[in-house]
Amino acid sequence: MRVAVVGAGTIGGAIAKALKKAGYEVTATRRRVEKAKELVEMGIEVISDNRKAVEGADVVFIAVKPNKVGEVLEEVSDLIEGKLVISVVAGISLRELKRLANAKFVRAMPNIAILVGESFTAYSTDLKGEDIETVEKLLRTFGDCVRIEEEHMDAITGLSGSGPAYVTVFLEAMVYGGLRVGLPRDLAKRASLQTLLGTAKLLMETKAHPAEVREWVITPGGTTIDGVFELEEGKIRTAVMKAVDAATKKSRILSKRL
Numbered sequence: 001m002r003v004a005v006v007g008a009g010t011i012g013g014a015i016a017k018a019l020k021k022a023g024y025e026v027t028a029t030r031r032r033v034e035k036a037k038e039l040v041e042m043g044i045e046v047i048s049d050n051r052k053a054v055e056g057a058d059v060v061f062i063a064v065k066p067n068k069v070g071e072v073l074e075e076v077s078d079l080i081e082g083k084l085v086i087s088v089v090a091g092i093s094l095r096e097l098k099r100l101a102n103a104k105f106v107r108a109m110p111n112i113a114i115l116v117g118e119s120f121t122a123y124s125t126d127l128k129g130e131d132i133e134t135v136e137k138l139l140r141t142f143g144d145c146v147r148i149e150e151e152h153m154d155a156i157t158g159l160s161g162s163g164p165a166y167v168t169v170f171l172e173a174m175v176y177g178g179l180r181v182g183l184p185r186d187l188a189k190r191a192s193l194q195t196l197l198g199t200a201k202l203l204m205e206t207k208a209h210p211a212e213v214r215e216w217v218i219t220p221g222g223t224t225i226d227g228v229f230e231l232e233e234g235k236i237r238t239a240v241m242k243a244v245d246a247a248t249k250k251s252r253i254l255s256k257r258l
Contacts, residue, residue: 003138004057005029006050006072008036011088012063014114015142020044022141027053054079059138060103062087066254073100084131086123086138090157091254094124094150106135107153109161110142119143120160124150154255158248166243171196 001024005016008028013036016028020042027045030036036046047053054060054076060083064072069092073080077100085103088110097105108123119142123135132147139145148156171192178188203213218224 001025001059001134002027002057003059003061004053005061005063006053006076007062007064007068008039008046009063010112011110011114012061013039014112015061015063015088015110016044017042018114018117018141019138024138024141027057029053050076051079057083059084059086059134061085062089064089066091069097070100073097077101084127084134086135090161091154091251093153093255094126096255104131107150108139108145109153109157110139111161112164114142117141117143120163121145122148122153122156122160124148124153154251155244155248157251158244158246161251162243162247166240167196 003019003024003026005012005019005026005028008016008030012028012030016026016039020026027047028036028039029047029050031048033046033048036044039046050072060076060080062069062072062085066089069087069089080101080103083103084106085097085101086106086108087097088108090109092107094105094107097103097107104127106123106125106127108121110119110121113119114121121139121142121144123139123145124147125132125135127135136145136147174192174195175185175188178191179185183191199213202208203210206213214228218228
């Protein structure tokens, strides 16, 4: 199967890499080809001609900025007619995509963890049968994937699409906390990363509620309750919920700018 990735920026480049590693023949486009040296070194064809890339593809990924979607789809509309086209552009609905071109559209939202095969990718489409099998086979090269109702796509964008940024803010705070109490930088980073990874794995494998795991760690009069108290006083939950809400609202705003 030949796949074209239109827009080999951060996410588009990660998609191209994942597909290439999985054995697909990949062509990616970027205005400045010289900035995609890493993709070229992997054996991915990188060109600046969107039409040429799309013409020879069986499946097309659209990974450009929201304000460029209309321009790109107009440019290649005659070449994607009847083809499977997966858009990973934030805020652009299936209805808007279909208005711009006559293709078999899928709206998907992965995150940057594609780079290590651990993305959470939600997708929405009205396609059925073999097309769905093809979509899921492609998206599973990124990590976990799930089909959802399109009404939830903006919220997924705000939660898991933007999520790695939230996690890294918290992680950096943990590292700085370690530095503040005297840990060497490398040790603080390693301890923070493994704690984050281990906790996520514990929650996934035990299927426990986060509150349960928290209670396993907290003991009366112990160290953890003092730390949790400071987090609660700093309103960390409110800050995270506001972050997800703000990113979700921005995704909805983007859809109105097409």
